[in-house]
Amino acid sequence: MNKVIIFGGTTEGKELAIELAKAKIPSLYLVATDYGKKVIDDDPLVDVHIGRLGSSQMKELFEKVKPIAIVDSTHPYAELVKKEIDDARKDFPDIRFFRVHREGEKIDACGAKLFENAGDCAKALLETKGTIFLTTGSKDIPEFCREKSLCSRLVARVIPNGESLKICYDNGLLGKQIIAMQGPFSYDMNLTFFKNYDAKVVVLKESGKVGGELERIQAAKDAGAQIFIIKRPIEAAGEDYERVKNEIISISKREKTASDMQNEKTGTEHTKSLQVILAGFGMGKGSLTLEVKRAIDEADYIFGAERMLKGITSECRKYPYYLASDIIPALEKIKEENAKETIKAVVLFSGDTGFYSGAGKLNAALIAKGYSPKVLPGISSVSALCARIGENWQDKAIISTHGVDEKKWIGELIASVTGSAGTIAITSGVKDINRIGKLLEKLENDKKGKFTVYAGCNLYSEEKICVLDPAGCMELNEEGLYTLIIKNEQKAEKELLPGLKDDEFIRDKVPMTKEEIRTLSICKLKVCDRDVIYDIGGGTGSVSVECARLSPGIKVYSVEKRKEACDLIRKNAEKFMLSNIEVVEGTAPEALNDLPAPDKVFIGGSSGNLREIFEKLRSFEKKIRVVANAVTIETIAALNELIKDYDIKDADIALVQVSKAKSLGQYSLMEAENPVYIVSFTIGY
Numbered sequence: 001m002n003k004v005i006i007f008g009g010t011t012e013g014k015e016l017a018i019e020l021a022k023a024k025i026p027s028l029y030l031v032a033t034d035y036g037k038k039v040i041d042d043d044p045l046v047d048v049h050i051g052r053l054g055s056s057q058m059k060e061l062f063e064k065v066k067p068i069a070i071v072d073s074t075h076p077y078a079e080l081v082k083k084e085i086d087d088a089r090k091d092f093p094d095i096r097f098f099r100v101h102r103e104g105e106k107i108d109a110c111g112a113k114l115f116e117n118a119g120d121c122a123k124a125l126l127e128t129k130g131t132i133f134l135t136t137g138s139k140d141i142p143e144f145c146r147e148k149s150l151c152s153r154l155v156a157r158v159i160p161n162g163e164s165l166k167i168c169y170d171n172g173l174l175g176k177q178i179i180a181m182q183g184p185f186s187y188d189m190n191l192t193f194f195k196n197y198d199a200k201v202v203v204l205k206e207s208g209k210v211g212g213e214l215e216r217i218q219a220a221k222d223a224g225a226q227i228f229i230i231k232r233p234i235e236a237a238g239e240d241y242e243r244v245k246n247e248i249i250s251i252s253k254r255e256k257t258a259s260d261m262q263n264e265k266t267g268t269e270h271t272k273s274l275q276v277i278l279a280g281f282g283m284g285k286g287s288l289t290l291e292v293k294r295a296i297d298e299a300d301y302i303f304g305a306e307r308m309l310k311g312i313t314s315e316c317r318k319y320p321y322y323l324a325s326d327i328i329p330a331l332e333k334i335k336e337e338n339a340k341e342t343i344k345a346v347v348l349f350s351g352d353t354g355f356y357s358g359a360g361k362l363n364a365a366l367i368a369k370g371y372s373p374k375v376l377p378g379i380s381s382v383s384a385l386c387a388r389i390g391e392n393w394q395d396k397a398i399i400s401t402h403g404v405d406e407k408k409w410i411g412e413l414i415a416s417v418t419g420s421a422g423t424i425a426i427t428s429g430v431k432d433i434n435r436i437g438k439l440l441e442k443l444e445n446d447k448k449g450k451f452t453v454y455a456g457c458n459l460y461s462e463e464k465i466c467v468l469d470p471a472g473c474m475e476l477n478e479e480g481l482y483t484l485i486i487k488n489e490q491k492a493e494k495e496l497l498p499g500l501k502d503d504e505f506i507r508d509k510v511p512m513t514k515e516e517i518r519t520l521s522i523c524k525l526k527v528c529d530r531d532v533i534y535d536i537g538g539g540t541g542s543v544s545v546e547c548a549r550l551s552p553g554i555k556v557y558s559v560e561k562r563k564e565a566c567d568l569i570r571k572n573a574e575k576f577m578l579s580n581i582e583v584v585e586g587t588a589p590e591a592l593n594d595l596p597a598p599d600k601v602f603i604g605g606s607s608g609n610l611r612e613i614f615e616k617l618r619s620f621e622k623k624i625r626v627v628a629n630a631v632t633i634e635t636i637a638a639l640n641e642l643i644k645d646y647d648i649k650d651a652d653i654a655l656v657q658v659s660k661a662k663s664l665g666q667y668s669l670m671e672a673e674n675p676v677y678i679v680s681f682t683i684g685y
Contacts, residue, residue: 002255003028003047004248005067007085012100012241013073019245021045025252026273028065044275044342047372052081058088062095064370068255069248073100079233096251098244107214112227114206118143121203121228125150128226130200133157133193135216136230137205138164144203145171155197157181184212190219199225206232274335274343276371278363280353280378283460285311287379295346295376301334303327304348322349322358324365331371350481352380356400356426381483382424385456388465391485396422401432407579411552414439414577417486418448425484430476433484437473440486442577444470449488456483498522498546505542506572510565512540513604513629516658517676522546524652524680525600525627529553534598536588536613537605541569541581547602548578555580557595561587561607589616603628610638614646614683623684630677639679651681 004020004027006013017029026045032052053061062070070089074081082099089097115121118140125132126147134144134156141158145151151172158164160180168178179193190212194202202220206229207213220227279292281304288296296302299316302309306320321327331345353359353375366373386393397416401409413436416423427433433455440451453468457480468476498519505512513521522543527533530553535544538558548556558569558581566585573581584591589612597620606613606628617624630636636653643651655677659670 002026002252003065003067004069004071004252005061005065006030006071007074007081009074009078010100013071016071016073016100016241016245016248017046020248020252023249023252025249028061028067044273053084055084055087058084059091062088062092067095068251069096069098071098071100071244071248096247098239098247100241100244101239107209107217109217109227109229111221112217112229114229114231116231118230121230122146122150124228125201125203128201131155131198132201132203133197133199133225135202135204138167140230141167141171141173145173148172155179155199157193185215187215187219190216191222194219194223194225199223201226201228203228203230205230208232273341274331274345274371276331276366276373277344277346277376278353278359278373279346279348279376280357280359280380281308281348281350282379283351283381283384283463284308285460287384287460289376289378292376292378295344296348299344299346300338300340301330301343301345302348303330303345305350308348308350322347324362327362328365328369349378352378352383355380355382356402381426381456381459381481384459385424385454385465385483385485388456388459389454389485391422391454393424396420396424396485398424398426400426401436402426402428406435408552410435410439410577411548411579414443415552417451417488418443421488423484423486423488425486427482427484429482430479433473433476433482436484436486437468437470437476439577440470440473450490452487452489454485454487456485457481459483498550500542500546500549502542505540505545506568506575507540508564508568510540510562510568512542514658514673517629517656517678518542518546520654520656521602521627521629521678524678525602526625527554527600531555531599532596533557534559534588534592534595534601536601536603537607538569538583539565539604541572541583543602543604544569544581545572545576545578547600548573548581549576552580555582555596557582557584557598559584559586559588559591561585561591589613592616597622598624600624601626606635610635610642614642617683618646621684623682625680626683627678627680630679631674636677636679639677643679643681646683648681648683651679654678 002025004025006017006027006029008014008017008029008031013029017027020027024045026047028047028049030049030053072082072085089095113124115124118136122144125144126149130153132150132153132155134154138158141156144154154173155177156168156173157179158168159182165178165180202216202225204213204216205211217227277295279295281292282288296312296314299314301317301319302312302314303319303321305322309318309320312318319330321330327347334343334345347362349357349359351357354377359375363373363375382393382398397420399409399412399416413423413425417440425436443449444451451470453473455466455468457464457478502512502515527547527550529551533547533554533556535547535556535558538544538560541558544556544558548554560566560569560583563585566583569581569583584595587607588609601617601624603613603626617626628639630639655675657672657675659672661668662671
């Protein structure tokens, strides 16, 4: 393959990739972060790979690509990467290697203090006072933040990507201490920054003319700041940029000539380039963006659902595929059969490629197969419907019922429509809308809201928008692609705390954890969204219901040995319309065997198996928050013994006595309930 591998991250590397592309030489441009890709203009001859590679991964890459040359154009201070590259290329002596040497012109830094490394510089900064302005990038931030007294004085200027910001925040820098901005920075810009932040010390690296060293030094001097410079590492021998570029172009021409001669002898073809674009089709042909239209017009092959392909008048070959398992084999066959050197394929996805779309899975599958797909956005049904009825969507909750288990989306829908003024639902069709109408009607009957539903059907193509009440939703029978906006005129603020009254539960004769004890126990359980919770000894299900109501993302397994109690838990779950409670009939710990590992466990009854339950929870080898209730002296004694045996350090034991007011004629008397021990602790690693 007539390709060059470039380890980038500097201006020289970027320029080399661009210049080689102009010379029709393909390159694989390697950058550590997604931000490195943003500085490369889209070019089919520049294949950008994002992510750090170790030497073993580099070797695999060299073996796979078989490049005509390898170029190290990484930053002079990237010593570890340079060592990895040198180690990897030892096994490939026949591949030409170039190290682009950044011009190390001498810049007048009279009066500046020079340091061998960031650690030495940080120590010297401890002897200074005032604001320290770092222009060294994010890599050395941990070194400057080791001392809190130093960290609080820093202002760091870093490139605006997630990794750099994460390093800043992880090391204790506050937002006001961070400037996320891409250079180059002129003298005037630097002077403005240094004066605005009243910088007393400016720290920079010896980066040369290309790295803006001169502009920073002059601005720091004029701002009256001390200048601390971290010296450039002693580099291995390198070559001038222009010489490297010209040599690679010369190598490529020789390789191409040799390849052409070989092809004439053998009749083989040139290496083909297959460009794959994943494009958002929006709501239909009438909603396509200009860049998606252009991609379709230039495509040799188009993939997508049949309804989308019907609107494409292009003479290109069309495949009614939208699954990776169908598309990738077809692409491989296309590469074999098509004689063109550059082949363009477009895969269409309804709506927007980044919004409940199959584009994400296909993108990952294509990358795993060695492709470099390009993703183009489209207009989603959400933005289209909101525009049609003059609504904003940024203040509305969004859920999808399309291809989602009903047990999952029902809980999310109920939590959303009762707790927010507007909810957007992407549906699978009219059956989902009928089901939603039934749910909304029940919520209205329970005084949980007053609902109006805006239903957009087949937007941009024979579209229809209707306004429905819950009954209208249940009666709807016209099939189509529906997106809904559900507005609640009587929305109540959702309390993110337990607090149901005892008489709200269906009781029968099954024991129940009482209201105050239940509330305190759940608070000590410290429930988080997406938690898996065991309620061992579920009883009426009061604790299960309270936990499940906190968020539809929580999954509760209510473990109960008595059949009549299990039936009661199901009735209470149904009463409160909770689909995230699963009743497990059996005795712990045996009943826990087939359940996923929990995050939180409430023990309301153990059937005398406390030690066995402890052992089972420990076997999950993770941190598990546990809250147990004990009414008898024997149970609290057993719990106390286990806490000592298992050397639990964070155990908290509280004895709670609750008295409730009871009416007696014109008076109210306090009537005491049984005292309850609430024991909370953490099991695991």
